[in-house]
Amino acid sequence: APRLYTSPVPSQPIPASSIFTHLFASPPHDPNTIGGFPASTPAFVDAESRTVLTRAQTKHFALCLAYGLKHHLDVNAKRGDVVLVFSQNSLSWPVALFGSVAAGLRCTLANSAYTPKELAFQYSDSGARLLFTSEEGLATVLAMFKLLGVDAAEARRRIVVLEAALEWAGGPSMPRTALGRGLKTLADLLSLGKVQEEERFDGRDTHETVYLCYSSGTTGKPKGVETTHQNVIAVLEIVKTTFPKLSVGTDSVLGILPFYHIYGAVKLVHFPWTSGTPVVIQPRFDPEKFCAAIERYKITHALIVPPVLVVMARHPAVDKYDISSLKSLFSGAAPLGAALVKQVTERVQRRKGGKGEFTILQGYGLTETSPTTHLLPVPDAIRKVGSIGVLLPNLQARLLVDGDGNGDVEAKEGEPGELWIRGPTIMKGYLNNPAATKDSITPDGWFKTGDIAVRDNEGYYYIVDRRKELIKYKGFQVPPAELESLLLTHPDIADVAVIGVYSAKEATELPRAYVVHAHPEQVKTEAAKAAFQQAVRKWTKERVARHKQLRGGVVVIDVIPKSAAGKILRRELRERAKTELAG
């Protein structure tokens, strides 16, 4: 019988509802509340302009947008249509998302740093027919439609601009960019009317897909992850049991993680809402602005990725601003070193002058698990430093090792194995990709994470290795297969393999390419090699989003090590890189 692990936390009831009803219900006996908290409670705050959306405004604008999406003649959205959101974090984001959800649409969330080609892939693959873009993203969007052969008039019909002006929310007005002039805006869609009720959902519909974030999974190119209403409602309920308690009126969360990544989408746009806690929105991590916002808004919790802690360990801004309100920093999306945790914990505690508790916590999850499966409880922050914490309730886990040709077998107690997860937060599958779905979810519902974990005798998990191809740059996915197929189009590259190398200095992996030159005689000298390496880095930089650049270097190699079946032996390259980088 398989060795099944369960959570130390009791199982939670998961309502069979829709996201909109779950978050926005105003019961007849308590009409001045929305989702269990007073309608006047601030929900989202623009850190820069200080514009606030209360719960009531968020709901109002979402219902107005739902009306606009359905009735604007250019849009005419129908239930199940896919809308793509392409924007850095802004106050418009939650409105765009919840308005689309209220209209019964599916939302695909795209990295705001994407190039036109990267965006074109997700737009087409997801079957999107409508797109929200920030003004910043507009040039990319127009170039994308050109690439897709969509004429200018049709492109205009499909675009809704989330303009920088927040007049619709009572915030400041700003000039429109020249590019954006003449296009319809969020404000236009908000002005047409308001749906009385969100799309009605019955029990069956809780299993409908609502979000499509993209993940490469264990191998290959990015795939649309079908996240259902039920997946999201379940993760909110199970996270609540173990995440630091958020209180209405006293706590506030800093929202710097990108909302288009599942971590930001769920833990910032949805989760604090369920506690009546405001999220202060910043478009990107900037050490000065981060600390200034903590001071100005008396931030109690910030969700981050490990490289932010590197900055918090050294940056003078930490001493310049009053950050004494902070109760926790919560890290996820990439491995976190214990030494760094201790260093930052001590520094922040010193800044707090010993007043009030402060902990650095960790969580673990994947796009495919909606996302959080493990959390480190507050009391264990130091005792179990480095651990991703305990399995959340309603989930089951197994740890598997390759059994000498006998398929997967259970790892022995305390030994590493591939982490498998089963439960209500596992995605429905990869969009239009039954083969990839079948490879990642067993017939009896176990999702294979591709991560190697150890479980200690008290039930705390540690991620010790990764079995899959994936590279993580500052928490962002870099699928090696995508870079490899791009690099193979370079005229001088005959073969290539991309791996991740770890930089302790930046607390992140960096993508590193091993390339075989098409004409090896041209790169015989060290100078020729160096010039070629530089050229490949520059060539790549011009073609991919920031996070996919070959920051880990380019290495010329005679032949890419491969198995008899032609699979790249990545482990061998990783070992090689360790030696190269040490030497």
Ligand code: 4UU
């Ligand atoms: C070592 O990164 C994410 C989701 C992160 C997340 C979300 C909510 C963390 C905590 C939380 O509460 O999703 P993806 O799909 O971009 O990447 C998933 C992969 C994992 O398979 C693993 O390899 O990212 C890596 N990963 C981690 N690795 C995620 N969290 C961790 C972690 N330590 N804490």
